Amino acid sequence: MSELSKAYEPQAVEAKWYAAWLEGKCFEADPASEKPAYSIVIPPPNVTGILHLGHVLNNAIQDILARRARQTGHEVLWLPGTDHAGIATQAKVERELRENEKLTRRDLGRDEFLKRVWAFKDKHGNIIINQLKRLGCSCDWSRERFTMDEAYTRWVSHVFVELFKKGLIYRGKRMVNWCPVSLTALSDEEVIMTPRKSKLYFMKYELTDAPGEFLEISTTRPETLMGDVAVAVNPKDPRYAKYVGRTVFRPFPHAAIPVIADDHVDIEFGTGALKITPAHDKADFEIGLKHGLEIIDTLTPDGHMNCPECPDLHGLERFVARKKAAAKLEEMGLLIKVEEYDNNVGYSERGGVPIEPRISMQWFLKYPKVQEAADAVANGDIKFRPERWAKTYAHWMENLQDWCISRQLWWGHQIPVWYRKDKLDALKNAESLDMQDFASGDIHVGVEAPADGDNWVRDEDVMDTWFSSWLWPFATMAGVGEETATLKKFYPTSDLVTGPDIIFFWVARMIMAGFEFKDELPFRNVYFTAIIRDLKGRKMSKSLGNSPDPIDLMEKYGADGLRFGLMRIAPVGSDVRFDESQVEEGRNFANKLYNACRFRQMAGEIEYPESESDDDHEVVGMANCFHLDILAKLDQLTVDLDKAYGDYRFGEIAARLYEFLWNEFCDKFLEAVKGDLRETATPEARAVTLSVFDTVMSRYLQLLHPYMPHVTEELSQRMGFLNEDEFLMQADLPEEPVLAGLLAEDIATEQGKAAAIYETAGRLRNLKAEYNVASRRDVKFIIKGAVDWFDAERPILALLTGAGEIEVDSAYAAPKGTPVSLTPVGEIYLPLEGLIDVEAERVRLTREIGKLEQELARSEAKLGNESFVARAPAEVVAQEKARLEEWRGKLKQLGEMLSGLG
RNA sequence: GCGCGCUUAGCUCAGUGGUAGAGCACAUCCUUCACACGGAUGGGGUCGCAGGUUCGAACCCUGCAGCGCGCACCA
Numbered sequence: 001m002s003e004l005s006k007a008y009e010p011q012a013v014e015a016k017w018y019a020a021w022l023e024g025k026c027f028e029a030d031p032a033s034e035k036p037a038y039s040i041v042i043p044p045p046n047v048t049g050i051l052h053l054g055h056v057l058n059n060a061i062q063d064i065l066a067r068r069a070r071q072t073g074h075e076v077l078w079l080p081g082t083d084h085a086g087i088a089t090q091a092k093v094e095r096e097l098r099e100n101e102k103l104t105r106r107d108l109g110r111d112e113f114l115k116r117v118w119a120f121k122d123k124h125g126n127i128i129i130n131q132l133k134r135l136g137c138s139c140d141w142s143r144e145r146f147t148m149d150e151a152y153t154r155w156v157s158h159v160f161v162e163l164f165k166k167g168l169i170y171r172g173k174r175m176v177n178w179c180p181v182s183l184t185a186l187s188d189e190e191v192i193m194t195p196r197k198s199k200l201y202f203m204k205y206e207l208t209d210a211p212g213e214f215l216e217i218s219t220t221r222p223e224t225l226m227g228d229v230a231v232a233v234n235p236k237d238p239r240y241a242k243y244v245g246r247t248v249f250r251p252f253p254h255a256a257i258p259v260i261a262d263d264h265v266d267i268e269f270g271t272g273a274l275k276i277t278p279a280h281d282k283a284d285f286e287i288g289l290k291h292g293l294e295i296i297d298t299l300t301p302d303g304h305m306n307c308p309e310c311p312d313l314h315g316l317e318r319f320v321a322r323k324k325a326a327a328k329l330e331e332m333g334l335l336i337k338v339e340e341y342d343n344n345v346g347y348s349e350r351g352g353v354p355i356e357p358r359i360s361m362q363w364f365l366k367y368p369k370v371q372e373a374a375d376a377v378a379n380g381d382i383k384f385r386p387e388r389w390a391k392t393y394a395h396w397m398e399n400l401q402d403w404c405i406s407r408q409l410w411w412g413h414q415i416p417v418w419y420r421k422d423k424l425d426a427l428k429n430a431e432s433l434d435m436q437d438f439a440s441g442d443i444h445v446g447v448e449a450p451a452d453g454d455n456w457v458r459d460e461d462v463m464d465t466w467f468s469s470w471l472w473p474f475a476t477m478a479g480v481g482e483e484t485a486t487l488k489k490f491y492p493t494s495d496l497v498t499g500p501d502i503i504f505f506w507v508a509r510m511i512m513a514g515f516e517f518k519d520e521l522p523f524r525n526v527y528f529t530a531i532i533r534d535l536k537g538r539k540m541s542k543s544l545g546n547s548p549d550p551i552d553l554m555e556k557y558g559a560d561g562l563r564f565g566l567m568r569i570a571p572v573g574s575d576v577r578f579d580e581s582q583v584e585e586g587r588n589f590a591n592k593l594y595n596a597c598r599f600r601q602m603a604g605e606i607e608y609p610e611s612e613s614d615d616d617h618e619v620v621g622m623a624n625c626f627h628l629d630i631l632a633k634l635d636q637l638t639v640d641l642d643k644a645y646g647d648y649r650f651g652e653i654a655a656r657l658y659e660f661l662w663n664e665f666c667d668k669f670l671e672a673v674k675g676d677l678r679e680t681a682t683p684e685a686r687a688v689t690l691s692v693f694d695t696v697m698s699r700y701l702q703l704l705h706p707y708m709p710h711v712t713e714e715l716s717q718r719m720g721f722l723n724e725d726e727f728l729m730q731a732d733l734p735e736e737p738v739l740a741g742l743l744a745e746d747i748a749t750e751q752g753k754a755a756a757i758y759e760t761a762g763r764l765r766n767l768k769a770e771y772n773v774a775s776r777r778d779v780k781f782i783i784k785g786a787v788d789w790f791d792a793e794r795p796i797l798a799l800l801t802g803a804g805e806i807e808v809d810s811a812y813a814a815p816k817g818t819p820v821s822l823t824p825v826g827e828i829y830l831p832l833e834g835l836i837d838v839e840a841e842r843v844r845l846t847r848e849i850g851k852l853e854q855e856l857a858r859s860e861a862k863l864g865n866e867s868f869v870a871r872a873p874a875e876v877v878a879q880e881k882a883r884l885e886e887w888r889g890k891l892k893q894l895g896e897m898l899s900g901l902g
Numbered sequence: 903g904c905g906c907g908c909u910u911a912g913c914u915c916a917g918u919g920g921u922a923g924a925g926c927a928c929a930u931c932c933u934u935c936a937c938a939c940g941g942a943u944g945g946g947g948u949c950g951c952a953g954g955u956u957c958g959a960a961c962c963c964u965g966c967a968g969c970g971c972g973c974a975c976c977a
Contacts, residue, residue: 007939193974200977219977232977266976274977283975343976357975388906392972395905399973500972531971557939568925569914575907575970579914581926588939599936655916655924670936762943769943775932802934802942855921862920867957876920876958883921 008594010558010587014710018133021713026729027138029077031485038069039077039490041473042139043498043506046085047146048092048124051131053532053540053578054499056550057570060563061529061650062497063137067706068645069494070138071733077490078138079476081145082125086465087182087350090411093117110410110460117411131551136559136709138729143486145476147468148413155475156468157416157447159517164445168366169405172432175285176404178358180303180318181351184408185362187464188401189504191346191355200270200341201326203334205231205248208256215240215248215259216336218270220343221280222329223321225250226307227298228257230276232287235261237272251334253309262287282357295359303356318356361428363406363415363461369515370397376511376521383525385648389500396504405464412462418444419457447480470509473522493523500528527648530576540578553583560708561587567707568654589658590711593704596666597697597715603677606690622684626796627692628739629754630669632747633660634696635737641703657704665696668758675799694721695738702733756824757793761800763821764828768801770844771819771835778804779832784812786826797825816901817841822890838901845898852891859884 021027029039040062045055066078090105093116097103105113125146132139145152163169176185201222204214217231228250233240240259247256264287265274278288279297288295298307303318312328313321329335346355374397376382377390384390406415419427423442427433437443444450449458468475473496478487492514498507507526514522532540540547553562565586570576623631637660644653675681676689698721705712705728716728739747764781768774781803783790791808798806812829814820817838819830862868862880869877 006937008937217977221977264975264977269976277977281975281977283977286975344974386907391906395973503972533970561939577914579926582914584939585925588937591939592937595937595940597936602936651916659924666937667941671941674936765942766944769931772931774930774942775934777934858921862958865957868920869957871957872920880920 006595006598008558008591008711010560010590010710011555013714014134014136014559017710017713018136021138021727021729022141024727024730026727027078027140028142029140029486029490030075031489033075033489035073035075037077037489037494038066038074039079039493040066040495040497041476041493042078042080043496043502044081044083044145044147044469044472045128046088047082047121047128048085048089049128051128051135051550052547053550053566054529055128055132056135056562057532057566057576058497058499058529059132059135059137060566061527061570062495063135063563063709064567064650064706065495065497066138067709067729070729071702071705071731073732075489076138077140077143077486079143079145079490080129080132080137080139080141081472081476082128082147083465083469084121084146084148084412086407086409086412086462087184089117089121090409091182091350093120093411096120105410113410134551134554134559135563138709143476147465147472151479152468152471152475153413154447154480155471156413156463158480159471159513160416160463160467161445161447162517163365163368166368168368169363170366170432170434171361171363173359173361174364174404175282175357175359176362177346177348177355178301178360179348179351179353180301180356181348181353182409183301185358185360185404185406186348186355187404187466189466190349192349193344194347195342196345198341198343198345200339201329202271202336202339203251203329204336205250205257205334207243208247208249215243215273216271217273217275219275220341221277221322222325223305223313223318224277224280224298225275225325226253226305226310226313227277227279227296228275229278229288229293229296230257230291231259232262232265232274232276233259233272234263234265234267237265237267240273251329251332252313253307260287260291262290279359280357285357285359297359299356299358301358303353362404363463364402365405365467366402367400367509367512369512370400372515373397373508373511376515382511382521382523385525385527389503389526389528392500393503393508396508403464403467405467406461407464408460409462412465413468415459415461415463416445416447417459418446418450419459421455421457424457466505466509469506470513471517473510473514474518491518491522492520495525495527496523497527497529499531501531503528525648530570532578533575534578548578548580553580557583557587558590558710560590560711564589564654564658564707567650568658570651589662590708592666593661593708593711594715596661596670597719599670600690600693600697600719603686603690606687606694607683622688623692624688625750625753625757625793626669626672627688628742628747628750630665630696631692631738632751633664634699635739638699638703638733638737654707657707661700661704665700668754669696671800672754672757672796675795694719697721699734699738702728702731705729753789753793756787757797757800760823760825760828761797763823764797764801764803764830767819767821767828767830771830771832771840773830773832773835775802777802779830780804781806782809782812782814782829782831783807783825784810784827784829786810787824790825793825819844820897822893827893842898842901845894845901849891849894849898852887852894856884856887856891859887 042062043058062078066076069076094105097105097116108116160169177188177191179186198220200218200220202216202218203222204216207213207215215231231248233244243259244261245259247258250257264283265272276284276287276293278285278293278295280299298305299318300306305313305316305318305321307314313324316324326335326338347353348355374394377384377393384393420442427437427442430437438445444456450456473493474487474491477491478484496507510522514520534540534546538546550562562583563586565583569582637656640656641653644656673689676685697719698716701712701716701721709729713728716722722728722731765774768779773779783806786808794806814829814831815836817836819835819841821828859880863884
């Protein structure tokens with residue numbers, strides 16, 4: 001054992017042990033193991049992403065689960081990896097290209113561009129992985145996966161082909177969410193509804209058959225006016241019944257368009273007349289279909305006006321065009337008014353701009369195994385924690401729309417569909433393609449390219465990133481059609497830990513994929529983490545600058561400190577507000593632990609007076625009430641943690657670990673037994689105390705290890721708690737309670753004594769503080785009417801209270817005004833020349849009596865209530881009675897003391 | 903609009919029927935030989951509001967308010 005510095009310095013220690021664990025292959029899962037399996041697959045972070053606090057919380061929880069599972073005798077696989085994150089990654093590379101070389105991806109061409117993305121991935125791809133390592137994550141890095149690995153890509157293609165063969169995947173021209181920045185379609189889940197202050201424009205269209213008569217219409221999007229093909233009113237609306245079937249003039253380009261009736265129109269909203277633009281609104285599109293209306297697309301993919309008939313608007317950006325269109329209406333005298341209006345606008349999750357409903361050719365998936373997936377959660381085969389998310393899940397599962405899986409990107413898994421070159425134009429422009437088209441031999445759908453490749457052109461689109469992520473739990477363990485030992489042993493996985501924000505994106509889809517492709521649920525428990533917000537309750541984001549860099553926090557407080565601090569405040573249910581002071585607490589806690597061990601180390605080796613044995617039970621035979629108390633509390637902690645882990649109550653576990661070490665072990669136990677380590681103590685006392693310390697600490701370090709892996713490993717090693725070449729992280733938790741051989745009754749008696757002494761110490765310190773002698777160590781207390789076992793504990797009580805001596809004197813006649821306290825072990829006086837102050841003591845006693853009387857009155861009232869006595873459980877009544885008696889006795893004593901003052 | 907959640911000490915949060923809790927912050931004292939990233943003591947809350955159930959409610963029920971989050975085609 002080497003010298004320990006005064007304060008714990010985590011940085012070097014953490015790096016050292018992480019390297020040692022890797023070296024020792026501690027994280028590698030052995031499929032051949034006899035042990036029961038425990039597995040988690042990591043929610044793969046974006047390959048080029050960087051760690052944020054959400055990742056820290058999420059991965060700390062997974063690491064805790066993994067480490068705990070190892071300790072409880074499981075063979076653990078925590079499978080790590082990264083996600084190619086199509087849009088996000090491609091956008092980063094495109095931005096770099098634009099800024100550095102003033103080039104677009106089209107300037108480079110697909111192959112060259114993809115080379116760049118791979119290069120970018122190679123350069124940045126390890127950042128987040130290294131950050132996870134810094135955090136202490138015990139992932140099996142030998143099994144690290146990437147969603148665009150060759151084998152994984154094969155899975156994605158295979159799944160596409162299979163679903164296609166089942167008729168679940170189809171291609172068609174549909175209204176989709178279009179991102180004008182990323183220039184791709186998006187799924188409904190990638191659209192974020194955001195409240196916006198916008199304007200509602202009221203305008204009027206002239207009736208073609210009645211010049212001078214107008215139909216008033218309201219819209220938020222006057223720039224789409226050129227795409228209008230009708231005006232709709234509600235058939236039940238009496239105001240407009242006379243217009244239905246007639247035509248009005250669309251102002252520009254000037255044309256007559258019909259007035260139609262449709263239930264969809266809300267009579268109450270605006271003027272109650274709705275302009276119909278099938279090309280640029282989902283609802284209008286539906287109405288257009290119903291009424292057989294023309295579709296006029298007036299926008300380019302990147303959100304500019306495409307309407308050569310209106311040269312003054314043509315080519316304008318859509319929001320510029322909106323103002324221009326409104327101005328134009330005003331010029332024409334057709335704009336009635338503009339109102340401020342709050343509405344929700346769909347934003348592109350990645351592009352950050354309003355999405356554009358757009359008709360385009362896309363691939364869609366009808367979700368498979370919906371019923372099985374919904375049932376699995378409803379019937380508890382898959383358990384959500386907190387449970388309420390199951391409802392959100394169920395609701396989504398009931399309202400599934402087909403999933404738009406194609407993306408007009410280059411970075412991703414390309415759709416495994418080829419078209420015959422000579423038929424390409426016809427196939428590409430078809431409104432939709434049905435099975436007949438595919439049966440024609442002009443189209444090839446397969447994992448492999450057609451043999452005569454030169455005659456074919458592959459579909460240019462790639463798949464939604466989530467179309468690869470949903471295969472993650474099994475595609476990471478085995479290739480297509482492969483039965484690896486890993487898959488056999490570790491699939492289905494045990495727990496999934498993720499944020500509730502991706503319950504639809506990922507969790508729900510994985511469940512469906514699990515049933516579809518493996519005939520089994522992919523995991524048994526899903527733990528939804530809290531979302532970390534700043535102190536003002538805002539979401540952490542780069543643009544707000546309110547997101548602390550976890551690496552900085554780890555530099556400052558250590559990975560263990562960060563983990564512990566975060567876990568302590570991470571509630572089960574809702575969001576968590578991040579406060580750096582919590583992390584500071586985590587560091588302080590590590591330091592406290594470290595110093596407790598330092599204290600032990602300074603005491604040196606145990607020299608057993610009689611035998612060489614260091615058997616726990618032999619030691620227990622010599623133990624006093626403080627030893628037994630802490631050992632019993634350790635056993636209790638062990639039991640409590642077991643239960644809390646079963647309920648995934650991570651915050652409670654952290655709180656219990658904290659409280660045990662700080663309050664029970666350091667503040668009480670260590671202070672009580674300090675005397676045993678002094679020169680004056682007997683060798684027996686010293687041996688038993690050191691032995692109990694070691695027993696408790698070695699076990700405690702193990703219990704704490706999942707939360708603070710580095711410092712616990714360090715201390716266990718340094719303190720010599722482990723055998724040679726053994727790691728704490730690999731040691732099984734002992735199954736036997738420390739006090740297994742003792743009677744519960746005896747333990748309770750001893751614990752009662754310890755509790756009485758601790759409480760007494762508190763009262764005496766209080767007394768000292770009240771009389772401003774808190775720091776004096778030479779004061780003498782005199783105890784009167786001590787309980788029979790008290791004498792043996794005298795020196796310890798003196799130690800705990802910082803008193804010179806505690807004298808037992810049953811005949812003590814206190815001078816008037818001597819400060820006194822009623823304690824569980826007797827009446828204790830603090831006689832000190834300057835302190836004897838009758839008035840002060842009268843005030844103090846009166847105050848105490850006042851408090852007591854209040855309690856007493858409440859208790860008497862309660863027991864005086866017949867209904868309470870008759871209906872409350874017997875033990876509650878008995879408890880209340882006991883309390884009443886105790887207070888009465890005390891009150892009487894205090895009363896006597898007060899009257900004794902004269 | 904529908905659904906879900908939250909509201910407890912200045913702050914962050916525990917607390918699912920029996921005398922309101924922790925950590926931080928605050929005040930006073932202590933650099934005493936594990937730790938000032940520390941020790942001791944103390945002040946501070948009619949548990950969002952209003953009803954109801956109960957012998958008894960922070961906790962169960964109803965309504966209301968405020969905040970947050972989902973879902974939804976109100977242009």
